[in-house]
Every structure is written in C-alpha cells, then in structure tokens.
Amino acid sequence: MSVNDTVTLIPKGQPLKGQVSPPGSKSITNRALLLAALAKGTSRLDGVLKSDDTRHMSNALRQMGVSIEEPDATTFVVTGSGRLQAPEAALFLGNAGTAVRFLTAAVTSVDGSVTLDGDDYMRKRPIGPLVQALRQAGLSVDSPTGCPPIQVRGSGKITATRFEIDGGLSSQYVSALLMLAACGEQAVDVALIGHDIGARGYVDLTLACMRAFGADVTELDANTWRVAPTGYVATDYYVEPDASAATYLWAAEALTAGAIDLGVASDTFTQPDARAQTFIAQFPNMQAEINGSQMQDAIPTLAVLAAFNRTPVRFVELANLRVKECDRVQALYDGLNAIRPGLATVEGDDLLVAADPALAGSHSDCSINTHADHRIAMCFALAGLKVSGIRIQDPLCVGKTYPQYWKALESLGVELEWVKA
CATH class of the missing domain: 3.65.10.10 (Enolpyruvate transferase domain)
Incomplete structure (x- = not known):
C-alpha cells in the first residue's frame, strides 16, 4: 500500500x-534490547513488540556485532559480548525516537566512528540537549542541525563522572544517559538541570529495566542519580x-x-x-x-x-x-x-x-x-x-x-x- x-x-x-x-510495550522493548546487547551473555526477552521501531533498534544492534534471534512473534534472544562494535555503515533508524536517542548515548562507548541517521521526519526531531550533555562530558558527538544525522567518535571507554541534562524536552535524553552511565569506568552521576522533566515515569521504567539487567543506581536527590560502573548482566526479561x-x-x-x-x-x-x-x-x-x-x-x-x-x-x-x-x-x-x-x-x-x-x-x-x-x-x-x-x-x-x-x-x-x- x-x-x-x-x-x-x-x-x-x-x-x-x-x-x-x-x-508488547515499545518503550520497554527498546530499553531491554539495548541493555541485553550491552550485557555479556544471552538474554531472552519475552512479550516483546515486533514493529518498525523495534526493528530499527534490533537491526542497528546487529550492525554492531550483537546476535539477535527471533524464535517467535513475541521473543528476542539477544547475545552480546559486553560491548558494541563500530558498524561498517551508518545506522538508519527511521523515525524511531527511542532508538535514535538511546543509541546516540550508547554508541559513545564504541571504539570507532558511528553515524546515526533517520528518515525525513526524524531529521526534524531535536536531539541537541542530549548531544550537548555528551559533549560537555568530554565525548565526541556532533549534530550540525541539532537533529539527526549525528556523528559519534568513541574511544572504547567512558571516563566521564557526571552528565548534566535538561530533560524538559524529552525524558528519553535522561534515560539515554542513565543507561550509558552503567558502562562507565567509574561511578557516574546523572543530574537534571532544572526541575522539569517530560514524562518522568519513563525514567522510572528505565531504572527498573537497568536494575533487572544488574545495574546499581542510587537516587541522591530528586534530580540526581549515581550509577555504579557495573555494566550489565544477561538475564531473561518479560516485557509488559x-x-x-x-x-x-x-x-x-x-x-x-x-x-x-x-x-x-x-x-x-x-x-x-x-x-x-x-x-x-x-x-x-x-x-x-x-x-x-x-x-x-x-x-x-x-x-x-x-x-x-x-x-x-x-x-x-x-x-x-x-x-x-x-x-x-x-x-x-x-x-x-x-x-x-x-x-x-x-x-x-x-x-x-x-x-x-x-x-x-x-x-x-x-x-x-x-x-x-x-x-x-x-x-x-x-x-x-x-x-x-x-x-x-x-x-x-x-x-x-x-x-x-x-x-x-x-x-x-x-x-x-x-x-x-
């Protein structure tokens, strides 16, 4: 059609x-896919959503060396090495906002260059606050228009100890930094600039998913989280x-x-x-x-x-x-x-x-x-x-x-x- x-x-x-x-929940499926990909070992994700958005996320992860099998219509079996590899080509993510925002942060842990892009609609969706937060923490991330495409040059490790983000435009920026933080060389604080955050409940979803995959997160105050450098552990996970x-x-x-x-x-x-x-x-x-x-x-x-x-x-x-x-x-x-x-x-x-x-x-x-x-x-x-x-x-x-x-x-x-x- x-x-x-x-x-x-x-x-x-x-x-x-x-x-x-x-x-299955799109929001939870894409979080679980990313965390399973960052974990070492095999995770089984049941109840997942199979749709355009989750297809873009899973295909991008496959480009970065993650094995993802689909034994049935509501299951992903994800096997990762504990780190993402630099892809040979740009990651095309359609108009999947969660995939673009979560991966923009996650691929800074890659040893090499990564380009993230989307369709014409995605190229109009802002990502500037997230890019700025990553750059201020010393990471090499560039988005000339403030929207995709985004160029990331990673060194293979995250040495930052603090991310500061304005979450007023999208809670997905906050979630992206939180999920990356567990991959740090040392504990990382994720702090909100200001008190407003779009859909804070989705940050709670992120934290629950992170903890299910072995992350250790402490809420220091209403606007700051400390994430221990645990990485992630493969697990079986049900998506509501x-x-x-x-x-x-x-x-x-x-x-x-x-x-x-x-x-x-x-x-x-x-x-x-x-x-x-x-x-x-x-x-x-x-x-x-x-x-x-x-x-x-x-x-x-x-x-x-x-x-x-x-x-x-x-x-x-x-x-x-x-x-x-x-x-x-x-x-x-x-x-x-x-x-x-x-x-x-x-x-x-x-x-x-x-x-x-x-x-x-x-x-x-x-x-x-x-x-x-x-x-x-x-x-x-x-x-x-x-x-x-x-x-x-x-x-x-x-x-x-x-x-x-x-x-x-x-x-x-x-x-x-x-x-x-």
Whole structure:
C-alpha cells in the first residue's frame, strides 16, 4: 500500500465486544534490547513488540556485532559480548525516537566512528540537549542541525563522572544517559538541570529495566542519580503489554459502551500512559482540564474522546507533543477541525476541545492527514467509530508500534473500507 491510501471505518452504532491482547510495550522493548546487547551473555526477552521501531533498534544492534534471534512473534534472544562494535555503515533508524536517542548515548562507548541517521521526519526531531550533555562530558558527538544525522567518535571507554541534562524536552535524553552511565569506568552521576522533566515515569521504567539487567543506581536527590560502573548482566526479561496501545481499546470501549477484555488490568501497568484510563473511565463526563505532561502519548486518544464528551476539555502542558513524530498539537487541531470546524482551539501549547455529544451519528466528508504518525492514525480511528465518512490517510503507519491495530478493530466487529490511491 502507498502513503496516499486511506481507510474509513463504517460506524455500526453498536457496542464493541470481544478480547484483544495489546502488543508488547515499545518503550520497554527498546530499553531491554539495548541493555541485553550491552550485557555479556544471552538474554531472552519475552512479550516483546515486533514493529518498525523495534526493528530499527534490533537491526542497528546487529550492525554492531550483537546476535539477535527471533524464535517467535513475541521473543528476542539477544547475545552480546559486553560491548558494541563500530558498524561498517551508518545506522538508519527511521523515525524511531527511542532508538535514535538511546543509541546516540550508547554508541559513545564504541571504539570507532558511528553515524546515526533517520528518515525525513526524524531529521526534524531535536536531539541537541542530549548531544550537548555528551559533549560537555568530554565525548565526541556532533549534530550540525541539532537533529539527526549525528556523528559519534568513541574511544572504547567512558571516563566521564557526571552528565548534566535538561530533560524538559524529552525524558528519553535522561534515560539515554542513565543507561550509558552503567558502562562507565567509574561511578557516574546523572543530574537534571532544572526541575522539569517530560514524562518522568519513563525514567522510572528505565531504572527498573537497568536494575533487572544488574545495574546499581542510587537516587541522591530528586534530580540526581549515581550509577555504579557495573555494566550489565544477561538475564531473561518479560516485557509488559503496551499501555499506549491499550488506551485506544479502552477509549473504543467507552465510546461504544462496549466490553473489551485486554487480558490485563489497567492498574497492573507500570507505564505512565496507563493513567489515561482514569480519565477515560470518566467519559462522557471527563474533567474540564487534563495535564498531558506525564502521559504524552495518551493525549491524542483523550483529545479525540473528548470531542464526544458532554462538556469541553482543555489539555495543558503539551509542549513535548510538538516534537514527537509530528507536531501532535497541530495535527490534533487540524484533524478535529476537519471533522467539524470549531471543534478544537489552540492557545499556546494548550488544546481546547469543544465537546459535542451530537457528533455521534453524524457524517463528515473529511480526510485526516496523519503525517505518517501512528498515534494520529490510531486516535482518529476512534472518531470513525461514531462519525461516518472520515478517511484516514497512510493507515499502515500504525506499523511503527501496533502493526495489528486494524485487525484488532476488525476482530471486535469494526468494518473497514480500504481505498488504494
């Protein structure tokens, strides 16, 4: 299929019922892949996500001498020597933000030169704060545009004793430095500049994963961690289901008054986006203001759900959404107003959704530009459950994190109309 193809959901006006198992967590899978690659020995990762993002990460690690086998659809078996080798060619990472950011730090431990690059979308995504933090610690890292491509020249060892990072733009910068720090020659402190950090819960995910692979991390204060020079130990590791993916299914259940069994309770997730279920459970009486800073990937789901709420909802602290796969604040504004003019307003980095329950059962002859962003495609599919005529462009971009998304909806009784360009 081409990026110009579209899919339209045919509203049935009936509850969605059935059982759907969300894929493994993308965030945890890419952390576990990297840590297993940095460990000496063989690790078995079960419950993993197999998608575009994790494929880019695993392929890059293979280029650097790591053996990665895939015995089934939800398992990686990773065998590493305890260090990454310089690749013969540039690492192409598509638009996988976790892969680019985590590897930018990790490959500074390589003895040799490494170039990291991505697609046109990735070349617009900032990495300057991470590059600056690495350079200030004495590492040779260069990114002329402040975005990929990035050139790294490693000496084969990490002698830094302190990294300082502004994590306000992305918690992934902090996670990248923390995971690298365990590979140091001596203990390394990772310190936040300022007190703001995007989605701090993802740093907690990183620390949990690091400890599972043998790292020794001490929290010195609210903004500083000390990481011992332990390296990593091969281990068997289970990856929990993806909470961000689960939000679409929770929202589809709420929108249609359905009953969708995910096979996992919302309160068992450790990922920050799982807190979105609290707001979804309020539908159609969602609260007037929702802070998106700590559950960023769930905001597109909540914003589309809010369009059918009884009262308007303001989403605040969304600055980080502007530097995702696309400017998601703008994409949500454009998409909601394509469905019905005036449905959304942007004020600074706030998004105000002018809720209207009467949208359900209406028709909108509109086309949603997904900007090749999986989350924009998946969230606007929710609107298509209630409003006829919505065409979603480039529907296969969901392969970035949830390749089986459309099949999952079909398994619940959703009818899809595919149109090839």
